[in-house]
Amino acid sequence: MGDRQKKIRVLLLAWLGLMGFYLIWNGMQILQENGWxxxxxxxxxxxxxxxxEAAAFFLPSAEYEEGDEQWMQGLxxxxxxxxxxxxxxxxENGKTVILEDxxxxxxxxxxxxxMIRQRLEEENRKKAAEQENQQAxxxxxxxxxxxxxxxxxxxxxxxxxxxxxxxxQNxxxxxxxxxxxQxxxxxxxxxxxSQNGQDVQETSGTSRWQDQLQPTAEIPLExxxxxxxxxxxxxxxxxxxxxxxxxxxxxxxMGRDMTLExxxxxxxxxxxxxxxxxxxxxxxxxxxxxxxxxxxxxxxQILRDEYGYQVxxxxxxxxxxxxxxxxxxxxxYAEPVITQILxxxxxxxxxxxxHRDGVDESKHLVTEVNGKPTAQVMFxxxxxxxxxxxxxxxxxNPYIEDNLAFSFQLEYLAKQYFPDYTRCIYLKGYRxxxxxxxxxxxxxxxxxTNTVEEAMNAMEPFAWLLNxxxxxx
Numbered sequence: 001m002g003d004r005q006k007k008i009r010v011l012l013l014a015w016l017g018l019m020g021f022y023l024i025w026n027g028m029q030i031l032q033e034n035g036w037x038x039x040x041x042x043x044x045x046x047x048x049x050x051x052x053e054a055a056a057f058f059l060p061s062a063e064y065e066e067g068d069e070q071w072m073q074g075l076x077x078x079x080x081x082x083x084x085x086x087x088x089x090x091x092e093n094g095k096t097v098i099l100e101d102x103x104x105x106x107x108x109x110x111x112x113x114x115m116i117r118q119r120l121e122e123e124n125r126k127k128a129a130e131q132e133n134q135q136a137x138x139x140x141x142x143x144x145x146x147x148x149x150x151x152x153x154x155x156x157x158x159x160x161x162x163x164x165x166x167x168x169q170n171x172x173x174x175x176x177x178x179x180x181x182q183x184x185x186x187x188x189x190x191x192x193x194s195q196n197g198q199d200v201q202e203t204s205g206t207s208r209w210q211d212q213l214q215p216t217a218e219i220p221l222e223x224x225x226x227x228x229x230x231x232x233x234x235x236x237x238x239x240x241x242x243x244x245x246x247x248x249x250x251x252x253x254m255g256r257d258m259t260l261e262x263x264x265x266x267x268x269x270x271x272x273x274x275x276x277x278x279x280x281x282x283x284x285x286x287x288x289x290x291x292x293x294x295x296x297x298x299x300x301q302i303l304r305d306e307y308g309y310q311v312x313x314x315x316x317x318x319x320x321x322x323x324x325x326x327x328x329x330x331x332x333y334a335e336p337v338i339t340q341i342l343x344x345x346x347x348x349x350x351x352x353x354x355h356r357d358g359v360d361e362s363k364h365l366v367t368e369v370n371g372k373p374t375a376q377v378m379f380x381x382x383x384x385x386x387x388x389x390x391x392x393x394x395x396x397n398p399y400i401e402d403n404l405a406f407s408f409q410l411e412y413l414a415k416q417y418f419p420d421y422t423r424c425i426y427l428k429g430y431r432x433x434x435x436x437x438x439x440x441x442x443x444x445x446x447x448x449t450n451t452v453e454e455a456m457n458a459m460e461p462f463a464w465l466l467n468x469x470x471x472x473x
Contacts (some may be wrong), residue, residue, distance in 0.1 A: 005030040151341050163202035200405045208466060209370055215416040224250040232386065234411055234425055241383050241429040247404070254412070256405035258439060260470040264308050266347040269355055271296045274313040274334045274433070277325055278356045280452045288315070290452045295445055296354045299459040314341060335433050342436060351440045352468070353433065355380075356455065357447040365446050366454055369461050375446030375454040377462060378423040379407035382442075384428035395431040410441075418461050 195369040224230045227245040237243055260268065273292050283290040289297070293315050300311040318333040319325060334353075342348055357378060359365065381403050386394045397403070407425045414422040426444075433442040443462070446455045467473075 065473045161278075176383035180213070213417055213464070217416050217419050219412065219416055221250055221254060234408065234415075236424045236426050238426065238428040240386050240388075241427055242385065242387050243383065243427060247383075247401070253405045253408040254402065256402060257410055258406050258469050259472040260439075261469070262308060263347065264310060267310040267312045267345050268347055269300075269303060269309050269311045269350040270314065270338070270341060270348045271300055271311060271352045272316070272334065272338060273318075273355070274330045274353050275319045275327060275355055276315065276317045277319050279448065280356065280446065280450050280455055281448060282451050290405055291456075292354055292356055292445070294452070295356075295455045295459060296352075298456050299352075299354070299463060302459055302463040303466070307463065312341065312345065314338070331433055335436075338433065338436055349437060349439055350466075351437045353440075353442045355442065355444050356450070357444040359447040359449060361449060363447065364449050365423070366450060367418075369418055369421055369457065372457045372460075373451075373454050374421065374461065375450040375458040376421060376423050377446070377458055378444040379411060379425045380432070380442040380444055381407055381425060381427050382430045382432040382434055383427055384429070384431050392430065393437075398438065399433050399435055399438040403434045403440055406441060406469075410465050411464050413468055413473075414461070417465075421458075421461055 122383055153253070224233075227248065230250060231237070231248055233241075235243075235248065262268070273296060276288075276293055276294045280290065286292060296315075297313055300313040303309045303311050314337070316334075316337055318337070319327045319330040321329075338351070342351070356375075358364070367374050381400075382397070383400060384392045384397045386392065404425075411422055411425050423444075432442055434442060445458050445462075
């Protein structure tokens, strides 16, 4: 082989190498921009084009007249025998390579992101609802040394029509109950009540006790201008939520009008129990009068008889499922029932969800008020915000600031008249159905270590505080 031929061969090989590198580089660019699936289609189209060009160059006699299909079929079969790769080209025949432009690609990406975001929000919403119910259940049950009693008999609860003269009678069972055999609704207006086995103190005696009340501690509002002092003295912030001085400041908390124009002709206060099976240390199994329901009815009667309010006391059960204690969805079950009551009674402006707390068995939350052993109480507020996820837009509560102001004004008054009566205002994430009214309240009365008597006694100072705040005292 001459020198000239060697040079030509070297140049040809170099040219082929450059072409190969160019093709590989362009192929990688196409794959990166369009993905492997589109790259395969592009490669197949290129493969087919190379085959057609090769056939035209090496088999020029393979040309045929359009319409001569039988001859073409024979030729195709012959070519496939000689050139097997054409069989692959035939299988790819008819496929069209479609490359989206930039705007189409962007639209696809945005749509995928939207769908993923919706799915994540839905999952977070379900998870948050489960956590809210689970944490509420754990708060009340994790430290209890007893098992909640079985369902009380339906004859122990019911609904007395508004205006009844004897609220001890049973009536129609309220709708929405998870266990209709033991739920009901006691309506307002009773003037003569047996208060489910608990004797109400005589009006004259209660009035004298009220008249003698004087503040035992002065708390000037000026002393509460300091955020840290205000937070530490009145609030406890759960680790799962956050707050700041824009939300907790004395001007905002005391500046909101919580007063109510009393109208004895229509219901204005609703009391209910998300966890109706909560009991006390000496509760009698099967007797709702010795559970939080009995405490709620005692409060309702004091508000009716001593202060002249119409009160609806709902005794529906939300924490029993098929006869078994289950608080995982109690707030979910309660919400539509409470909403229905409020829709049917738009005059109701005060909503109280009455609980008892769950604490270590060594703790006894008791003080003395008016010479009586009295369970300490705690106000509980949900902020619809967690430390991890921030504001929970799927648990909206337009009344968070009103809820806080309502709790604070009660707590502020209590610290002056009954210094050891209230424990704190506990702040936590989630919502706890406090969004139903601006003046919604979640009240924890004692704990499982308190007696029924202590819990009942706690309702007298609370009713006095509530009336004072509502009347602007």
